[in-house]
Amino acid sequence: AQSVSQHNHHVILSEAASLELGCNYSYGGTVNLFWYVQYPGQHLQLLLKYFSGDPLVKGIKGFEAEFIKSKFSFNLRKPSVQWSDTAEYFCAVEGLLSGGYNKLIFGAGTRLAVHP
Amino acid sequence: NAGVMQNPRHLVRRRGQEARLRCSPMKGHSHVYWYRQLPEEGLKFMVYLQKENIIDESGMPKERFSAEFPKEGPSILRIQQVVRGDSAAYFCASSTTDRVAEKLFFGSGTQLSVL
Numbered sequence: 001a002q003s004v005s006q007h008n009h010h011v012i013l014s015e016a017a018s019l020e021l022g023c024n025y026s027y028g029g030t031v032n033l034f035w036y037v038q039y040p041g042q043h044l045q046l047l048l049k050y051f052s053g054d055p056l057v058k059g060i061k062g063f064e065a066e067f068i069k070s071k072f073s074f075n076l077r078k079p080s081v082q083w084s085d086t087a088e089y090f091c092a093v094e095g096l097l098s099g100g101y102n103k104l105i106f107g108a109g110t111r112l113a114v115h116p
Numbered sequence: 117n118a119g120v121m122q123n124p125r126h127l128v129r130r131r132g133q134e135a136r137l138r139c140s141p142m143k144g145h146s147h148v149y150w151y152r153q154l155p156e157e158g159l160k161f162m163v164y165l166q167k168e169n170i171i172d173e174s175g176m177p178k179e180r181f182s183a184e185f186p187k188e189g190p191s192i193l194r195i196q197q198v199v200r201g202d203s204a205a206y207f208c209a210s211s212t213t214d215r216v217a218e219k220l221f222f223g224s225g226t227q228l229s230v231l
Binding site: 004006008030041042043044045088103104105106107108 | 119120149151156157158159160161164172207209221222223224225
């Protein structure tokens with residue numbers, strides 16, 4: 001079965017610190033990978049996505065992620081976090097439903113708290 | 117164009133009552149997905165609907181849960197005889213296509229609390 005693992009459930013950083021959130025997935029075929037962000041009280045927003053091509057993808061707000069196929073990983077990074085990055089981050093893989101439809105399979109999420 | 121609208125934002129029910137969660141997809145979206153987020157867990161797929169049809173309900177509990185997406189009106193997730201374990205955030209997402217990915221838009225969720 002397809003699954004997504006996020007290693008850190010809670011991360012606390014000071015402003016300007018560097019961020020790396022781990023994400024590993026299990027799936028035997030071609031995958032599409034995503035990071036979503038959920039700010040307090042808001043809906044999920046797409047941060048970045050990987051379909052094919054350059055394994056280093058850049059998203060909004062200075063975030064980037066690297067797809068390493070051999071490690072089944074898609075880690076999220078940001079060189080210098082801001083207080084406004086406080087949110088919950090979800091890694092997701094697009095997998096097939098029975099019948100050929102696609103659905104998103106999410107990891108458990110990582111809550112990031114950035115202190116001024 | 118309003119986003120995906122879910123209401124209510126917060127719903128409190130006592131054990132044994134019914135909960136009805138509503139989701140109005142974005143204009144022009146005919147595909148609706150429901151997800152449930154339990155504490156310390158990720159979003160779990162529940163059901164995928166198109167107008168008047170349930171396409172896949174493999175993530176729905178076998179009892180007490182049902183979903184519909186009528187020709188007119190919002191999609192409804194209905195939970196009968198709620199129990200404390202049903203307390204969770206329920207998210208709806210909509211799309212114009214079953215190729216989910218980048219075309220998926222999420223609502224702000226309904227937080228269900230069962231007393």
